[in-house]
Structure formats: structure tokens, C-alpha cells
Amino acid sequence: MxxxxxxxxxxxxxxxxxxxxxxxxxxxxxxxxxxxxxxxLVEGVQNYVEEQFEDLGSNLIFVASxxxxxxxxxxxxxxxxxxxxxxxxxxxxxxxEDYIEYVTPTIQTLKTVxxxxxxxxxxxxxxxxxxxKIFAIYPKEGRFFNRLEQNNSSKVVIIGNVLYSKLFGNExxxxxxxxxDGHSYEVIGFLEKKNPDYDESLIIPYTTLRDDFEGTTIIxxxxxxxxxxxxxxxxxxxxxxxxxxxxxxEFTVLTQDDILDSIDSILGILTIALAAIAGxxxxxxxxxxxxxxxxxxxxxxxxxxLRKALGATSRxxxxxxxxxxxxxxxxxGLVGLFLGWLTTVLIRDLINASVPFWAIPLSLGFSxxxxxxxxxxxxxxxxxxxxxxxLRYE
Amino acid sequence: MIxxxxxxxxxxxxxxxGVSIKAVCNVNLIINKGDFVAITGKSxxxxxxxxxxxxxLDTPSNGELILNGxxxxxxxxxxxxxxxxxxxxxxxxxxxxxxxxTVLENVMLPLxxxxxxxxEHEKIALNVIKQVGLDHRLKNKSNELSGGERQRVAxxxxxxxxxSLILADEPTGxxxxxxxxxxxxxxxxxxxxxxxxxxVTHDNDLAxxxxxxxxxxDGEIVDGY
Ligand SMILES: Nc1ncnc2c1ncn2[C@@H]1O[C@H](COP(=O)(O)OP(=O)(O)OP(=O)(O)O)[C@@H](O)[C@H]1O
Ligand SMILES: [Mg+2]
Numbered sequence: 001m002x003x004x005x006x007x008x009x010x011x012x013x014x015x016x017x018x019x020x021x022x023x024x025x026x027x028x029x030x031x032x033x034x035x036x037x038x039x040x041l042v043e044g045v046q047n048y049v050e051e052q053f054e055d056l057g058s059n060l061i062f063v064a065s066x067x068x069x070x071x072x073x074x075x076x077x078x079x080x081x082x083x084x085x086x087x088x089x090x091x092x093x094x095x096x097e098d099y100i101e102y103v104t105p106t107i108q109t110l111k112t113v114x115x116x117x118x119x120x121x122x123x124x125x126x127x128x129x130x131x132x133k134i135f136a137i138y139p140k141e142g143r144f145f146n147r148l149e150q151n152n153s154s155k156v157v158i159i160g161n162v163l164y165s166k167l168f169g170n171e172x173x174x175x176x177x178x179x180x181d182g183h184s185y186e187v188i189g190f191l192e193k194k195n196p197d198y199d200e201s202l203i204i205p206y207t208t209l210r211d212d213f214e215g216t217t218i219i220x221x222x223x224x225x226x227x228x229x230x231x232x233x234x235x236x237x238x239x240x241x242x243x244x245x246x247x248x249x250e251f252t253v254l255t256q257d258d259i260l261d262s263i264d265s266i267l268g269i270l271t272i273a274l275a276a277i278a279g280x281x282x283x284x285x286x287x288x289x290x291x292x293x294x295x296x297x298x299x300x301x302x303x304x305x306l307r308k309a310l311g312a313t314s315r316x317x318x319x320x321x322x323x324x325x326x327x328x329x330x331x332x333g334l335v336g337l338f339l340g341w342l343t344t345v346l347i348r349d350l351i352n353a354s355v356p357f358w359a360i361p362l363s364l365g366f367s368x369x370x371x372x373x374x375x376x377x378x379x380x381x382x383x384x385x386x387x388x389x390x391l392r393y394e
Numbered sequence: 395m396i397x398x399x400x401x402x403x404x405x406x407x408x409x410x411x412g413v414s415i416k417a418v419c420n421v422n423l424i425i426n427k428g429d430f431v432a433i434t435g436k437s438x439x440x441x442x443x444x445x446x447x448x449x450x451l452d453t454p455s456n457g458e459l460i461l462n463g464x465x466x467x468x469x470x471x472x473x474x475x476x477x478x479x480x481x482x483x484x485x486x487x488x489x490x491x492x493x494x495x496t497v498l499e500n501v502m503l504p505l506x507x508x509x510x511x512x513x514e515h516e517k518i519a520l521n522v523i524k525q526v527g528l529d530h531r532l533k534n535k536s537n538e539l540s541g542g543e544r545q546r547v548a549x550x551x552x553x554x555x556x557x558s559l560i561l562a563d564e565p566t567g568x569x570x571x572x573x574x575x576x577x578x579x580x581x582x583x584x585x586x587x588x589x590x591x592x593x594v595t596h597d598n599d600l601a602x603x604x605x606x607x608x609x610x611x612d613g614e615i616v617d618g619y
Pocket of ligand 1: 408409410416417435437443444596
């Protein structure tokens with residue numbers, strides 16, 4: 001009996017019991033679907049994170065208060081007790097001058113911003129006059145604030161794109177004033193639509209934020225390394241500068257790469273964990289195949305006996321049942337793969353999920369292996385049937 | 395001339411709880427080409443057991459079986475399957491067709507286990523289906539046929555590999571007397587064309603249609619040879 005005949009015999013047997021074959025397949029379908037869609041989702045999250053970081057601009061060095069444990073330390077201190085002070089900005093500027101081009105603190109608070117009768121609860125972000133070059137946030141119209149305005153704690157603001165349309169509608173906001181906690185601030189520019197960090201925020205000199213609102217602290221200090229220097233060396237310089245005033249566990253220096261790496265490693269663990277969980281459902285699917293195949297072997301005892309009487313060898317029978325099992329699991333894998341892919345297409349508006357290429361051979365290979373592993377025992381059972389017993393079987 | 399089948403001192407014992415039952419004992423037989431032999435005997439006399447051994451479905455506890463001059467003793471499972479496929483056609487009392495499968499596919503079944511090239515299968519099957527007069531029901535499923543038609547499909551299936559020998563165990567046992575007669579006639583016709591047939595039955599009237607009768611009692615031949 002050649003492979004073509006075995007294949008068509010197996011296919012015929014499966015098609016005689018379409019509903020059962022489909023139900024048997026379901027376990028593998030769900031397993032592969034789960035693997036593919038979960039892994040794609042994580043891929044989507046990863047894409048999202050990377051996009052966000054690209055938007056942030058490159059060559060950035062972040063200093064956070066406390067021991068921000070991206071490698072298992074304790075979480076950063078709460079915002080009201082930051083170890084970072086304005087003098088640390090000066091320290092970085094003076095000590096690491098050859099390596100650092102611009103430095104800005106970030107101070108943040110949430111306030112209701114009013115214009116005429118419109119008001120909107122939004123983030124007010126305090127930065128230095130050169131933050132536009134650090135974060136690549138250039139006004140679409142108007143200008144960023146300058147050094148003088150920073151030194152004078154001037155009441156000027158740059159408004160994010162979404163916040164601007166919420167407050168002003170189609171009106172041009174330049175030179176208009178918005179109110180926060182009773183103080184008036186002049187709008188000197190507004191941003192293009194970029195990312196949620198800035199779109200719904202108001203950007204203001206950090207000195208103004210410090211003077212006008214109680215209890216604000218520096219969350220982080222962000223430095224942009226000079227173009228020609230290595231980021232690692234620059235971040236080392238920043239660290240050395242801060243050692244003049246702070247202990248090792250009072251601050252953390254991170255580069256974008258560090259942060260991306262740690263996020264990647266977390267997502268990597270997540271992928272493995274999700275794939276493992278989904279893999280278990282594949283295993284359960286395999287057990288389902290074995291279960292139903294064992295029932296089917298018993299049911300088809302007479303057929304097996306007949307085939308043997310007519311000249312089938314044990315090997316022919318074994319192959320037939322093996323191929324039935326693999327056909328079920330492989331087609332289950334294909335259907336699951338298709339459904340998983342369909343899901344990523346359908347949620348693409350929400351998150352840029354995509355089926356990673358390696359997941360395709362892996363899940364198909366795994367489902368075939370499931371068919372082989374869980375088909376072996378029923379196939380062996382079938383092939384061992386004695387034709388006489390089998391023909392007697394009622 | 396070499397006999398189609400020769401059985402020498404064929405025995406089959408079953409051990410049940412330490413007690414040995416002799417289902418078939420010391421059977422000697424020679425079947426020549428063109429023979430039509432009936433094996434009769436009461437229920438439990440060992441007819442089916444003997445037929446299973448003659449058809450290489452069961453291995454004898456003792457004795458030898460020579461098919462077309464070839465001793466089948468010591469053949470492995472695969473060789474036995476191949477010999478069964480090529481040399482022996484079975485007709486069973488309960489038809490044993492594949493359910494919900496067409497007449498054509500049922501008849502082609504032995505061919506897929508043969509070495510005959512795939513593209514010839516259908517032609518060969520059509521030919522034997524015509525011989526049993528079912529060429530108008532090719533695409534009907536086995537469960538859409540009457541008992542008599544089913545047995546004719548089984549006969550076509552037994553003929554499809556042009557075997558040296560047809561073994562029929564109670565082929566009319568599940569049929570009413572009228573359709574039973576039709577199957578009888580068909581077997582007689584096939585024998586007239588030169589096909590060697592061994593018919594197992596406990597029905598003495600049916601045994602009369604054959605040329606030779608063997609009577610079994612308690613596994614031994616008491617009359618005939
Ligand atoms: N697998 C088996 N295990 C034990 N004993 C068996 C087995 N198969 C047959 N026998 C015994 O062997 C004897 C012969 O049985 P066999 O089926 O050959 O009889 P038979 O002549 O075909 O009967 P019937 O006309 O009822 O079909 C019986 O006593 C039966 O009980
Ligand atoms: Mg019997």
C-alpha cells in the first residue's frame with residue numbers, strides 16, 4: 001500500500017465521520033489559536049513600546065530618584081520625596097559638560113486647565129527651555145519658551161494638540177490665556193499630534209511650575225548626550241557627577257537601551273509564559289485526539305479485521321490510523337493558525353499585533369508532533385487487532 | 395498438477411483455563427483447481443476454525459498448509475497478508491462491507507493492499523461488479539443495498555484480485571431462502587468458470603450443490619476424505 005492510498009484511505013475514514021473529526025480537531029484548533037493570538041499580542045505590545053521610545057528621541061539618559069529596579073531592586077520612591085533637586089541639574093551641566101548637550105528636569109502635576117467656559121483635567125509638565133531639543137517636541141505654530149522666560153518663571157505655556165482642540169476648538173490659541181488654579185498663563189505655541197504623553201498636556205517652564213504650585217518634585221532628570229560621544233560613557237559621566245551629592249541607592253541612571261532591554265526581557269518572559277500556557281492547551285487537545293481515536297479504534301474493530309483479512313498488514317493499519325491522527329492535528333493547527341492570524345488583523349486598529357514568523361512553523365510543527373505522539377498508542381492498538389477476533393466482533 | 399491447497403495434519407487447540415480444547419484435529423485435505431468443496435458439520439464442529447486456517451487468518455497449532463506448492467509455515471505476518479491478498483477471496487456470513495462506502499470502493503478495497511498499479515484498480519473492479527450484475531449500483535452506498543446485493547458485492551470483492559481460492563463461510567446464512575438460492579446459483583456459475591471454491595455451511599441442502607462434501611465432527615473429518 002503506497003502513501004497516496006494510505007492518505008486517501010485516512011481521508012475517507014475521516015470524512016465518514018465529519019462531525020467527530022471536527023470535534024476532535026477542536027482541541028488543537030483552540031491550542032494553536034491561543035498560542036498564535038497571545039504571542040502576536042505580545043509582539044504588538046513590543047511594537048507599541050518601541051514606537052513610543054522612537055518618538056521620544058534618541059541619546060537620552062534618564063535619572064530617576066531612588067533605586068528604580070529594572071533588575072530587581074525595590075520600586076522608586078513616591079513622588080513627594082524625590083532625592084532629585086535642582087542642584088543636580090547644575091551638577092550634571094557642569095561636571096559632564098563634554099558629554100551632555102542638554103539637561104532638563106521633569107516635574108509633573110495634574111490640574112484643571114480652563115479657557116473661557118471650557119475646562120479639561122490634564123497633565124502639566126514642567127521642563128527646561130531646551131526640552132524641545134531633548135524630546136523633539138517642536139511647536140507646530142508659535143514657539144517654545146526661552147532661557148529668560150525660564151529664569152523669570154514666566155507664565156507661558158505650550159499646549160498639546162489634543163488639549164488645544166478640546167479647549168479652543170478651531171480658535172487659534174496663540175496669545176490667548178488659559179487659567180490654572182486662578183493663575184493666568186499665555187499660550188505661546190502648540191504642538192503637532194505626536195503621542196499621548198504630550199497631546200493632552202500643557203508644557204510649562206519648570207521654574208514656573210515650582211513657584212506656582214505647592215508640593216511638586218522632580219520626578220526625573222533627562223539628559224541628551226552629545227552627538228559624537230558614546231551613550232554608555234555619557235551615562236557613566238552623569239552617574240559620576242551625581243555621586244558628588246548622592247549615594248548609590250538614592251538615584252538610578254538609565255539609558256533608553258537599558259529601558260528597552262528590560263521591557264524586552266519582561267515581554268520575552270511573558271511570551272514564553274503565554275506560549276507555555278497555550279502549549280498546555282495543545283497538549284490537552286492531543287489527549288482529546290487520543291481519547292477519541294481509542295474509541296474509534298474499538299468501534300472500527302470489524303473494519304480493521306476486514307482490512308487485515310483482505311491483505312492489510314499491521315503496518316498498513318498502523319499507518320492509516322497514524323495519518324488520521326496527524327491529519328486531524330495538522331488541520332487543527334492550520335485552522336488555529338488562520339483564526340489567530342484573523343484575530344491579529346481584526347485587532348490591528350487597537351494594537352499593532354502581528355504574527356511573528358517563527359510562531360508559524362513552531363505551532364504547525366508542534367501540532368503535528370501532538371498528532372504523532374497521541375496517535376501512536378491508538379494506532380498501535382488498532383494494528384494489534386487479531387483479524388479473527390475482529391471479524392467476530394459484534 | 396500441483397494442488398491449489400494441501401492441508402497436512404492440521405490442528406487447532408484452544409487453551410481455556412488450562413484445559414486444551416481441540417477445535418480442529420488432524421485434518422488432511424487436498425483441493426485442486428476447479429474444485430467446489432463443502433465443509434459441513436454441526437455448530438461448534440470446527441468449520442469456521444478450519445476455514446480461518448485455510449484462509450491464513452489463523453495459524454495452526456500443528457500441521458502444515460501448502461498453498462500453490464508453497465509451504466506457509468514460518469511465513470511472517472506481512473508475507474501471510476500478501477498471500478491472503480493475492481490468493482484468497484473471502485465471503486462472510488455477515489457480508490462485512492465498509493459502511494457508508496460505495497459499491498465500487500468496497501470492491502476496490504483488496505486492490506489497495508495489492509501491488510497492482512492504482513490506475514488499473516477501477517477497471518478491474520468494474521469488471522467483477524459486472525460479473526455479479528451490480529453495474530447499475532456502482533455509486534450506491536453499501537447500506538442502501540438489500541442483503542442479496544450486499545453478498546454479491548462481497549463476492550465481487552472476493553474475486554477482484556483473481557485469487558486461487560474462494561472461501562465462503564455460511565454465505566447464505568443471513569439471507570432468506572430466495573436470495574440465498576441466487577447466491578448459490580452465482581457460486582455454481584463461478585465454479586463452472588473454473589474458480590475454486592470452499593463453502594462452509596451447516597446446511598446439508600446447500601452442501602449438495604457442490605461436487606465434494608467433507609463432514610466435520612468435533613474437529614475431525616468423519617466423512618468425505
Ligand atoms: N477463540 C476461541 N477460543 C476458544 N475456543 C474457541 C475459539 N474459537 C472457537 N473456539 C471453539 O472451537 C470450536 C469450534 O468452533 P467453530 O467456530 O470453528 O465452530 P463452527 O463449526 O464454525 O460452528 P458454527 O456452525 O456455529 O459457526 C468450538 O467449540 C468453539 O467454542
Ligand atoms: Mg462458524
